[in-house]
Structures are given as C-alpha cells and as structure tokens.
Amino acid sequence: xxxxxxxxxxxxxxxxxxxxxxxxxxxxxxxxxxxxxxxxxxxxxxxxxxxxxxxxxxxxxxxxxxxxxxxxxxxxxxxxxxxxxxxxxxxxxxxxxxxxxxxxxxxxxxxxxxxxxxxxxxxxxxxxxxxxxxxxxxxxxxxxxxxxxxxxxxxxxxxxxxxxxxxxxxxxxxxxxxxxxxxxxxxxxxxxxxxxxxxxxxxxxxxxxxxxxxxxxxxxxxxxxxxxxxxxxxxxxxxxxxxxxxxxxxxxxxxxxxxxxxxxxxxxxxxxxxxxxxxxxxxxxxxxxxxxxxxxxxxxxxxxxxxxx
Numbered sequence: 001x002x003x004x005x006x007x008x009x010x011x012x013x014x015x016x017x018x019x020x021x022x023x024x025x026x027x028x029x030x031x032x033x034x035x036x037x038x039x040x041x042x043x044x045x046x047x048x049x050x051x052x053x054x055x056x057x058x059x060x061x062x063x064x065x066x067x068x069x070x071x072x073x074x075x076x077x078x079x080x081x082x083x084x085x086x087x088x089x090x091x092x093x094x095x096x097x098x099x100x101x102x103x104x105x106x107x108x109x110x111x112x113x114x115x116x117x118x119x120x121x122x123x124x125x126x127x128x129x130x131x132x133x134x135x136x137x138x139x140x141x142x143x144x145x146x147x148x149x150x151x152x153x154x155x156x157x158x159x160x161x162x163x164x165x166x167x168x169x170x171x172x173x174x175x176x177x178x179x180x181x182x183x184x185x186x187x188x189x190x191x192x193x194x195x196x197x198x199x200x201x202x203x204x205x206x207x208x209x210x211x212x213x214x215x216x217x218x219x220x221x222x223x224x225x226x227x228x229x230x231x232x233x234x235x236x237x238x239x240x241x242x243x244x245x246x247x248x249x250x251x252x253x254x255x256x257x258x259x260x261x262x263x264x265x266x267x268x269x270x271x272x273x274x275x276x277x278x279x280x281x282x283x284x285x286x287x288x289x290x291x292x293x294x295x296x297x298x299x300x301x302x303x304x305x306x307x308x309x
Contacts, residue, residue: 089181224299
C-alpha cells in the first residue's frame with residue numbers, strides 16, 4: 001500500500017510541476033517567438049510575452065515551406081505506417097500465442113531484441129534494400145544457380161529490380177515492423193482464457209474468424225494505444241525521409257521541410273536569422289500529433305494499463 005502523507009504529496013506534486021515546467025517552457029518560448037517581428041525575436045533580452053504577429057508569421061511560414069502538399073504526404077505516410085504496424089503486430093502476436101510450433105519462443109525473442117536496433121543503426125542496409133527491394137531474391141537466385149540456369153536455357157539474363165526511392169511505398173514499408181507492437185499484442189493475447197479459445201473452436205470458428213470476431217474487438221484499446229504511439233513516431237520521422245526522398249516537391253515530409261526554415265549564417269548570407277518564421281512553422285508541425293494525443297488520451301491510457309481486460 002502506498003503511504004499518503006502531506007510531505008510525500010508535496011514532494012510528488014513538486015516533481016510533477018517541475019517536469020511540466022521543463023516541458024512547457026520551450027514550447028512557450030517557441031510560441032512567443034512565433035508571435036513577434038523579425039527585429040523583436042532577434043533583440044536582447046529575450047521576450048517572454050507574445051506579440052501580435054502570429055497570423056502573419058504563420059501565413060508567411062506556410063507559404064515559404066509549401067506545407068500544403070507536405071502535410072498531405074506526411075499524413076499519408078503516418079496513416080500507412082500506423083495501419084501497417086498494427087496489422088503486422090497483431091498477426092505476428094496471434095501466431096506466436098495461439099499457434100504451437102517449434103521455435104516460437106526463439107522467434108519472439110529475436111523480434112524483441114530488435115528493440116535495441118533503431119532505424120539509425122540499420123540505415124545503410126535498409127537504404128540498400130529500398131534502392132532495390134528485390135536484391136535479396138536476386139542474390140538467392142545467383143547463389144543457387146537459378147539465374148545461370150534460366151540464362152542457359154532461354155538466353156535471358158535475370159535482373160530483378162524494384163526501386164522504392166521517392167515513393168510512398170519506400171517511406172512506409174521499412175517502418176512497419178514493430179517489436180513494441182508485437183510485444184503489446186502478445187502480452188494481451190496471453191491474458192485470453194483458454195476457455196474462450198475452446199468455446200470459439202467448438203462453435204466452428206477458424207483462426208481468422210477467431211482473430212477478427214473476438215480478438216480484435218477485445219483489443220481495441222491496444223489498437224488505440226499503439227496507433228497513438230506510432231502516429232507520433234511516423235509524423236516525426238526525419239532521417240529516413242531525408243535519405244529516401246530526393247524529389248521533395250512530390251514526396252517531401254513536413255519535418256524535413258521544417259529543417260529548411262531553421263536559419264543559419266549560410267542560408268541567411270550573414271543577415272538576420274528569421275527565427276520567428278521557423279518557430280511559427282514549428283507550431284504548425286506540432287499541432288497534428290498533439291491533437292492526436294489529446295483526442296486519444298483516454299484510450300491510450302486504458303490500452304497501456306489494461307483497465308478493461
């Protein structure tokens with residue numbers, strides 16, 4: 001039992017308030033900078049109260065960044081990543097829990113270990129695969145002699161190629177695998193009583209029907225929690241879109257586009273940095289993930305603490 005005393009309550013609230021201040025102060029400073037003129041934002045001392053140029057700065061930042069199509073691209077990619085991660089994690093966990101086959105524990109731990117391998121660590125091989133997604137199949141055919149046999153029989157040289165660069169597929173597919181989602185689904189599926197599985201089997205429900213009609217409705221809070229986490233993750237992607245997309249006019253992402261507004265001496269030519277526009281654009285980019293987290297907060301918490309399972 002947790003002991004409740006005035007001293008502990010005060011200390012707990014003090015820690016929470018301190019953490020909240022640390023989180024909110026940078027956001028407040030960005031908001032204040034976005035409401036000021038070019039001269040005010042670069043003057044000293046730093047202003048802590050907002051000005052009256054917010055709408056002007058937002059309009060100018062939106063026009064300079066060409067955010068319209070970039071927001072559409074980012075929304076498409078984030079939605080695709082969320083759907084892909086939820087689907088793949090659900091099916092993988094379903095197979096690991098409800099199908100008895102050799103090596104399933106080993107497979108789960110191999111998946112779980114990938115939590116220690118972020119995208120930045122595997123960025124080079126991932127990019128090589130995205131440049132030609134059929135390279136592994138080409139390699140297998142070359143090693144097994146199938147390519148040589150086809151060329152010897154038909155005279156046709158096999159050269160498999162599927163370029164995923166500068167495409168929504170290339171932006172989405174390398175990000176859909178998720179050890180976190182698989183772990184969350186597996187832990188929930190392990191709480192399903194065996195009696196429910198036996199009852200579904202006695203009623204003639206096959207594996208897919210059991211998954212669709214029983215498990216997915218029961219795991220809606222898990223879906224909401226995972227969708228919230230993965231939407232924010234996909235929306236804030238920077239390194240992968242920066243590498244895989246060279247055609248920014250058609251496939252640019254908002255976070256990558258935001259970096260172009262961050263002023264430095266090279267882009268400003270030694271002039272005054274336009275921090276007010278950069279901060280205004282930052283506020284615009286922050287709004288969708290914040291809105292998703294606020295709207296999904298109740299479901300997100302329920303999905304993590306398993307209150308209704």
